Amino acid sequence: MTPKPSPTKAPTRRDVTVSLATVTNSSPAVGSARSAEDRVLSSRRSPGTIVRLLLRRPVAVISLLWIALVSIASFAAPLLMPRDPYETNLSKAYQGPSLENLLGTDQLGRDLLSRLMIGGVEPLSGAAVALSIAVVVGATAGILAGYLGGVFDWVSSRWVEISMAMPGLIVLLVVLAVFPGNTMAAMVAYGFLIANPVYRVVRAATFAVTPELHVDAAKSAGLGALRILRRHILPRIMGPLIVQATLVAGVSILLNTGLGFLGFGPKPPATSWGALITEASQLIVIHPWMLVPTGFVIILTVLALHSIGDTVRDITNERWAGMPRRARRRQVPAEAVVVDQQPVAGPEGSALLEVRDLTVAFGDDRVRVVEGVSFAVNAGEIVGLVGESGCGKSVTGRALVRLLAEGGEIVGGSIRFDGKDIASMSEREVNALRGSEISYISQDPMMALDPSFTIGTLVGEAVQRQEGLRGSAQKQRVLELLAAVKLRGPEETMRRYPHQISGGMAQRVIIARALAGRPRLLIADEPTTALDVTVQAEILDLLREFQSRFGMAIIFVTHDWGVVADICERAIVMYAGQIVEAAPILDIFAAPKHPYTEGLEASNPHHATRGVPLPALAGSVPAPRDWPTGCRFAARCPYATPDCKEAPIPLLSPGPERLSRCIHIERVGTREGVTK
Amino acid sequence: MVRFVMRRALFAVPVMLVVTVLSFVLTAFVPGDAARTILGPDATDEEYARLRSEMRLDDPLVVRYIVWLGALLRGDLGRSLLNNQPVVDALNQRLPVTLSLIVVAALVTAIIGVAFGIASAVKGGALGRGLDMLASFGQAVPDYWLALLLVIVFAVNLGLFPATGWVPPGESVSRWAERLVLPVVALAAGGITGIAKQTRDSMLSVLASEYILSLRAVGVPMSSIIFRHALRNAAMPVLTVMGMIFVGAVGGTVLIERVFALPGLGGLAVSSTLYGDIPVVQGLVVYFTAIVLVVNLLVDIAYGLLNPKVRVR
Numbered sequence: 001m002t003p004k005p006s007p008t009k010a011p012t013r014r015d016v017t018v019s020l021a022t023v024t025n026s027s028p029a030v031g032s033a034r035s036a037e038d039r040v041l042s043s044r045r046s047p048g049t050i051v052r053l054l055l056r057r058p059v060a061v062i063s064l065l066w067i068a069l070v071s072i073a074s075f076a077a078p079l080l081m082p083r084d085p086y087e088t089n090l091s092k093a094y095q096g097p098s099l100e101n102l103l104g105t106d107q108l109g110r111d112l113l114s115r116l117m118i119g120g121v122e123p124l125s126g127a128a129v130a131l132s133i134a135v136v137v138g139a140t141a142g143i144l145a146g147y148l149g150g151v152f153d154w155v156s157s158r159w160v161e162i163s164m165a166m167p168g169l170i171v172l173l174v175v176l177a178v179f180p181g182n183t184m185a186a187m188v189a190y191g192f193l194i195a196n197p198v199y200r201v202v203r204a205a206t207f208a209v210t211p212e213l214h215v216d217a218a219k220s221a222g223l224g225a226l227r228i229l230r231r232h233i234l235p236r237i238m239g240p241l242i243v244q245a246t247l248v249a250g251v252s253i254l255l256n257t258g259l260g261f262l263g264f265g266p267k268p269p270a271t272s273w274g275a276l277i278t279e280a281s282q283l284i285v286i287h288p289w290m291l292v293p294t295g296f297v298i299i300l301t302v303l304a305l306h307s308i309g310d311t312v313r314d315i316t317n318e319r320w321a322g323m324p325r326r327a328r329r330r331q332v333p334a335e336a337v338v339v340d341q342q343p344v345a346g347p348e349g350s351a352l353l354e355v356r357d358l359t360v361a362f363g364d365d366r367v368r369v370v371e372g373v374s375f376a377v378n379a380g381e382i383v384g385l386v387g388e389s390g391c392g393k394s395v396t397g398r399a400l401v402r403l404l405a406e407g408g409e410i411v412g413g414s415i416r417f418d419g420k421d422i423a424s425m426s427e428r429e430v431n432a433l434r435g436s437e438i439s440y441i442s443q444d445p446m447m448a449l450d451p452s453f454t455i456g457t458l459v460g461e462a463v464q465r466q467e468g469l470r471g472s473a474q475k476q477r478v479l480e481l482l483a484a485v486k487l488r489g490p491e492e493t494m495r496r497y498p499h500q501i502s503g504g505m506a507q508r509v510i511i512a513r514a515l516a517g518r519p520r521l522l523i524a525d526e527p528t529t530a531l532d533v534t535v536q537a538e539i540l541d542l543l544r545e546f547q548s549r550f551g552m553a554i555i556f557v558t559h560d561w562g563v564v565a566d567i568c569e570r571a572i573v574m575y576a577g578q579i580v581e582a583a584p585i586l587d588i589f590a591a592p593k594h595p596y597t598e599g600l601e602a603s604n605p606h607h608a609t610r611g612v613p614l615p616a617l618a619g620s621v622p623a624p625r626d627w628p629t630g631c632r633f634a635a636r637c638p639y640a641t642p643d644c645k646e647a648p649i650p651l652l653s654p655g656p657e658r659l660s661r662c663i664h665i666e667r668v669g670t671r672e673g674v675t676k
Numbered sequence: 677m678v679r680f681v682m683r684r685a686l687f688a689v690p691v692m693l694v695v696t697v698l699s700f701v702l703t704a705f706v707p708g709d710a711a712r713t714i715l716g717p718d719a720t721d722e723e724y725a726r727l728r729s730e731m732r733l734d735d736p737l738v739v740r741y742i743v744w745l746g747a748l749l750r751g752d753l754g755r756s757l758l759n760n761q762p763v764v765d766a767l768n769q770r771l772p773v774t775l776s777l778i779v780v781a782a783l784v785t786a787i788i789g790v791a792f793g794i795a796s797a798v799k800g801g802a803l804g805r806g807l808d809m810l811a812s813f814g815q816a817v818p819d820y821w822l823a824l825l826l827v828i829v830f831a832v833n834l835g836l837f838p839a840t841g842w843v844p845p846g847e848s849v850s851r852w853a854e855r856l857v858l859p860v861v862a863l864a865a866g867g868i869t870g871i872a873k874q875t876r877d878s879m880l881s882v883l884a885s886e887y888i889l890s891l892r893a894v895g896v897p898m899s900s901i902i903f904r905h906a907l908r909n910a911a912m913p914v915l916t917v918m919g920m921i922f923v924g925a926v927g928g929t930v931l932i933e934r935v936f937a938l939p940g941l942g943g944l945a946v947s948s949t950l951y952g953d954i955p956v957v958q959g960l961v962v963y964f965t966a967i968v969l970v971v972n973l974l975v976d977i978a979y980g981l982l983n984p985k986v987r988v989r
Contacts, residue, residue, distance in 0.1 A: 169927030435895030
């Protein structure tokens with residue numbers, strides 16, 4: 001019985017053997033496939049903090065109490081036992097639970113509770129031995145491998161690889177053949193075999209701190225090894241180490257009871273949990289009850305260990321998630337939520353897309369991240385949706401094709417495309433639109449192609465879906481599309497996998513796929529952000545070409561004013577979930593009518609003058625839970641006055657085709673605030 | 677791909693060497709003397725000396741190991757100290773029992789585990805939460821205890837399956853299968869929950885990935901997304917866990933064979949350990965390590981087939 005792997009901590013073997021495959025495999029979102037390094041770096045918490053947080057979780061407290069109870073009951077059994085576990089009384093054999101024998105009696109009338117208590121000594125001390133060895137050996141080897149690297153690291157990592165291919169129980173049987181009846185020797189050997197997870201965690205942490213150590217060592221030559229361990233390494237690995245320790249303790253108990261069940265353990269009449277199950281197994285026909293108490297104690301003990309481990313994992317991962325728990329509970333006051341009924345922005349007429357009052361909320365407590373967004377896009381038009389990250393522009397873009405991330409929901413408003421409301425369609429109806437009428441391109445081209453299929457298959461799938469083509473006709477059309485997006489050597493590209501092509505090529509492939517159904521609207525979410533500048537320009541040219549050739553409208557979600565200036569006819573600026581300004585592109589550059597737009601443009605590196613420092617937009621977009629009642633930009637605004645913060649600011653119309661959510665429009669552009 | 681498989685297959689050589697060296701060195705410390713064990717107390721000193729030299733007991737450990745390894749390569753693992761039966765014969769006779777158990781349990785674990793995992797990832801809700809709980813139990817319940825419980829319920833009380841015994845599939849496939857049901861369930865249960873949970877977790881994270889989003893964005897139907905794209909990518913971490921669970925199950929057979937009195941390698945492992953029958957123990961080490969290595973190689977091959985980054989450079 002080798003360690004049963006915890007299902008949530010997934011690939012450990014592969015980290016070493018095919019590291020390329022797991023670490024770079026598919027998406028980094030595969031949380032369970034995160035490397036040991038990630039886990040270690042993400043969970044730096046002092047042991048005290050972990051214990052304190054642990055004691056706040058009821059499940060963990062109950063588990064700790066159970067472990068304590070079982071340990072005390074076993075090791076202090078001679079003092080606490082209700083009866084003599086070896087005293088036979090045939091007249092009371094085979095009894096169920098009673099007041100006299102709380103857990104009943106066995107075939108010789110011996111008290112089962114007392115036997116269960118005394119029987120815990122063997123598995124618990126065996127597990128303690130295996131655990132200590134695993135921790136000491138794993139931590140020592142891990143520190144040495146991480147600190148020395150080189151040959152030692154190579155050898156120990158190969159040993160880990162090899163020892164994971166050994167059938168644990170069989171190795172232990174060899175040990176037992178050598179040391180007859182000595183289960184402690186077997187547990188010592190087992191400790192060596194399961195030192196791997198500890199080794200891994202410690203090694204990764206040591207690797208991470210080694211540069212720090214060299215600095216420290218230079219400062220004070222006599223930095224003792226123990227101090228290095230205590231100050232630098234232990235704090236980093238406390239969480240993962242506890243998690244691994246609970247797993248090791250759990251499998252060690254299961255292993256020891258397994259050995260006991262096979263007849264390896266204390267000689268009768270002395271007993272162990274495993275031996276108690278063996279006795280029970282011989283009587284299952286006449287006295288099946290005997291199986292129950294021991295089984296439950298083993299199961300509960302292992303469960304308790306695992307739930308302590310799970311809780312520690314949660315505690316240490318919480319920090320990684322970067323979300324402080326307290327902020328989570330704060331609710332937005334109901335009156336702070338404002339949905340204004342502003343007219344549709346942009347030129348009136350036969351709009352292809354008409355968004356009204358779009359409101360999107362996330363999570364169980366329905367936090368609104370996009371509020372009352374209204375705008376329209378005409379056929380063939382290129383509109384920029386501009387703002388910093390966290391302003392709601394990407395959520396808006398994804399809401400238009402109903403591809404919101406987990407937990408996101410359109411809670412208000414309408415999205416009229418060609419007269420039909422996308423917001424109220426069934427999933428089936430929306431899916432019929434996707435790719436054929438509206439396509440969506442997401443941010444990172446390298447992440448947007450399924451790594452397991454060739455480019456030909458991935459584009460072919462869209463072609464089949466959109467045009468019903470198969471076989472050679474499908475291939476022909478894929479080649480056409482790849483050529484249309486100006487990919488060199490389309491034949492060869494078709495046979496390639498996503499990991500074999502560059503980011504620029506990947507974005508071309510994605511565009512080809514998105515255009516397979518000749519959509520009338522393309523929503524492009526930061527399609528050039530992840531690319532080199534020269535490649536960016538090529539992709540923009542490509543998109544412009546498609547727009548003019550097929551009359552396709554494009555909504556360009558971006559934070560880059562250079563891109564906006566280059567390609568868009570109109571810009572819609574978003575801040576903290578709202579539209580704050582909308583205007584034709586020339587106007588918005590000539591004279592921004594909202595302080596946020598002004599600040600964004602001023603901090604745009606494309607407009608920088610050599611020698612003049614780039615004015616930075618101080619502060620950042622507030623989180624959706626922290627949106628104020630009044631102007632959401634006021635805190636960062638150089639023009640802000642007290643009345644800005646009093647009430648929600650409506651969208652005003654300072655000129656033809658222009659909108660601004662600012663009550664100080666006339667002062668924007670005077671720069672008086674900026675220079676103040 | 678061929679090179680990848682070759683490389684993984686070659687990995688078996690150092691593992692086998694390390695494992696056999698270890699078991700050889702360890703067993704050199706066995707108290708007592710194999711020659712005495714065989715001959716018993718009545719043998720003369722002459723007989724004893726002859727047997728010792730015949731068994732090369734006076735040679736250095738290294739020489740004995742090399743001789744043993746040479747014999748192993750010729751398919752000879754020596755003879756049992758207890759009954760003088762060639763070890764290879766004893767093991768081969770029992771191998772089919774253990775292999776039946778491992779192969780059937782592995783298939784059952786993989787198929788049911790993955791199916792449950794997909795269902796709970798796609799349906800979510802109560803099924804998902806139930807799976808989390810079941811998976812915790814699956815890790816904590818000793819498989820031999822579960823086996824005994826199954827015997828009480830399904831063999832003793834309901835009488836649906838025989839509690840013990842073995843019928844070779846060559847004799848009667850239906851009776852072979854009937855006797856495998858309970859052992860396989862006991863051996864597979866924990867692994868099923870583990871694999872189901874891993875499948876669910878990796879399905880969920882793959883379904884939240886950008887490439888799934890971009891497939892949905894061009895109208896690829898959900899059925900194709902789940903079964904063609906998500907499952908394939910989610911399968912990789914699942915395979916790794918599967919490998920570990922199968923390796924665990926190889927050890928687990930020893931306990932399960934004991935409960936159901938199956939005449940497999942496990943029973944032999946226990947008795948030869950108890951009696952200090954070292955040649956048999958060493959032979960068992962070779963057999964079990966080989967089984968584990970084959971399992972790992974199959975997992976690696978599946979991995980390579982699924983992952984183009986391994987297959988195509």
